[in-house]
Amino acid sequence: MPLRLVKNAFDSRPGPRFFTQPERLKDSYDVVIIGGGGHGLACAYYLAKEHGITNVAVLEQGYIGGGNTGRNTTIVRSNYLTPEGVKFYDKSVQLFQDLANDFDLNIFYSQRGHFTLAHTDSALRTMRWRAEVNKHYGIESEVVDREDIAGACPELDLDCGGHLPVLGALYHAPGAVVRHDAVAWGYGRGADQRGVEIHQKTRVTGINVSGGRVTGVETDRGSIKTGTVISMVAGSTPRVTNMVGLTTPIVIHPLQACVTEPMKPWLDTIIVSASLHVYVSQSSRGELVMGASLDPAELHSTRSTLDFTEGLMDYLLDLFPFLGQARVMRQWAGMADMTPDFAPIMGTTPIEGFYLDAGWGTWGFKATPVSGMTMASTVANGRNHDLIEPFNLSRFERFALVGERGAASVGH
Numbered sequence: 001m002p003l004r005l006v007k008n009a010f011d012s013r014p015g016p017r018f019f020t021q022p023e024r025l026k027d028s029y030d031v032v033i034i035g036g037g038g039h040g041l042a043c044a045y046y047l048a049k050e051h052g053i054t055n056v057a058v059l060e061q062g063y064i065g066g067g068n069t070g071r072n073t074t075i076v077r078s079n080y081l082t083p084e085g086v087k088f089y090d091k092s093v094q095l096f097q098d099l100a101n102d103f104d105l106n107i108f109y110s111q112r113g114h115f116t117l118a119h120t121d122s123a124l125r126t127m128r129w130r131a132e133v134n135k136h137y138g139i140e141s142e143v144v145d146r147e148d149i150a151g152a153c154p155e156l157d158l159d160c161g162g163h164l165p166v167l168g169a170l171y172h173a174p175g176a177v178v179r180h181d182a183v184a185w186g187y188g189r190g191a192d193q194r195g196v197e198i199h200q201k202t203r204v205t206g207i208n209v210s211g212g213r214v215t216g217v218e219t220d221r222g223s224i225k226t227g228t229v230i231s232m233v234a235g236s237t238p239r240v241t242n243m244v245g246l247t248t249p250i251v252i253h254p255l256q257a258c259v260t261e262p263m264k265p266w267l268d269t270i271i272v273s274a275s276l277h278v279y280v281s282q283s284s285r286g287e288l289v290m291g292a293s294l295d296p297a298e299l300h301s302t303r304s305t306l307d308f309t310e311g312l313m314d315y316l317l318d319l320f321p322f323l324g325q326a327r328v329m330r331q332w333a334g335m336a337d338m339t340p341d342f343a344p345i346m347g348t349t350p351i352e353g354f355y356l357d358a359g360w361g362t363w364g365f366k367a368t369p370v371s372g373m374t375m376a377s378t379v380a381n382g383r384n385h386d387l388i389e390p391f392n393l394s395r396f397e398r399f400a401l402v403g404e405r406g407a408a409s410v411g412h
């Protein structure tokens with residue numbers, strides 16, 4: 001249990017605020033991180049904690065965690081399809097499990113078990129394949145039948161109103177949900193305590209490159225000299241890579257989600273159906289947290305639509321007809337940075353001193369700890385960490401894609 005919880009129970013005064021607010025930017029930093037989402041803050045934290053690199057600025061155009069980090073549906077799992085993906089996300093799950101102690105902060109990590117429903121023979125085949133790969137790498141993952149699903153979630157209509165009956169599911173016991181804001185705050189506070197500067201309301205407007213290497217950044221608060229820039233801006237990646245003339249295959253699609261009014265706890269697990277384009281879990285406040293697949297058209301926007309809610313509810317009621325009277329309280333969208341193979345783009349780039357952490361699409365929250373840890377190691381040691389080497393941008397030139405589509409589309 002985080003010690004801070006115990007301390008707070010005996011302390012009548014409020015604790016200190018989470019972050020110091022540095023008044024001005026320095027002229028130069030050893031490392032500039034663009035983006036104060038979970039990934040940027042985690043990278044700053046591990047640079048300071050693991051490598052003693054503290055002359056670091058995290059520049060965030062809005063407020064920390066205000067991008068996709070604060071908009072996601074908080075699912076954490078490691079039952080991916082490729083060996084590269086499974087090893088990478090498994091490391092993240094391991095780091096997540098120790099994070100509350102590491103931060104001395106309750107991040108509400110709640111292991112629920114994760115069911116990916118199969119409604120067709122071909123879906124079942126992919127799940128068997130995933131289960132075999134997962135087991136090979138020591139991940140708890142198995143194909144289960146209708147009775148097992150009914151036992152874990154008796155409220156689910158396995159016949160789906162006769163539309164697309166459930167045949168079985170991939171069950172992943174370590175599947176979890178965790179409070180996304182707390183993850184960002186924990187990493188931010190830990191970085192701040194170790195001397196990293198977090199500058200909110202500071203937008204990077206340009207990156208200076210001379211002779212093929214980074215020399216500094218331009219911001220709406222002035223210029224900074226630095227030899228190392230890490231771009232961790234998810235849905236804004238094309239804008240930042242344009243600043244250095246780098247081309248990536250990333251395209252941006254809105255991804256929407258919503259929550260219902262709170263209800264008494266009834267859903268213990270996470271239920272995902274790719275065929276019905278819906279996934280749902282119940283938060284500790286009792287709300288059903290739900291989402292679907294990407295919006296179909298490329299768009300750099302966080303507007304949300306009635307189309308999305310209507311479509312989602314249509315499918316949700318196939319699974320849970322008794323929810324007909326439940327009210328949706330809020331809906332929102334984020335900008336998902338999608339790659340052709342549904343795997344991230346990480347590490348070094350052809351521009352010396354410019355590092356990229358992007359292509360997180362619909363699945364990057366669960367990668368927050370491992371991405372921060374491996375990117376920090378990559379920058380500190382000047383070479384890609386082994387876990388992220390397969391995800392380097394150069395894979396698209398080498399036709400060495402890491403095909404994760406079968407495990408990352410609706411499943412998050």
Ligand SMILES: Cc1cc2nc3c(=O)[nH]c(=O)nc-3n(C[C@H](O)[C@H](O)[C@H](O)COP(=O)(O)OP(=O)(O)OC[C@H]3O[C@@H](n4cnc5c(N)ncnc54)[C@H](O)[C@@H]3O)c2cc1C
Pocket residue numbers: 034035036037038039040059060061062063064065066067068069070071072073074075076202203204205232233234235236240255256257291332333334335336360361362363364365366367412
């Ligand atoms: C609706 C939805 C549901 C999702 N559900 C899940 C899920 O259940 N599980 C999962 O694993 N993943 C999920 N994801 C994906 C996940 O949220 C993201 O992949 C992840 O949060 C990316 O984190 P990040 O730190 O890289 O980016 P962000 O949190 O987006 O942070 C990037 C930051 O960069 C800042 N920025 C951009 N441009 C500039 C600039 N020029 N200067 C300064 N700052 C800049 C932005 O303001 C932003 O705060 C979901 C995403 C959405 C939208």
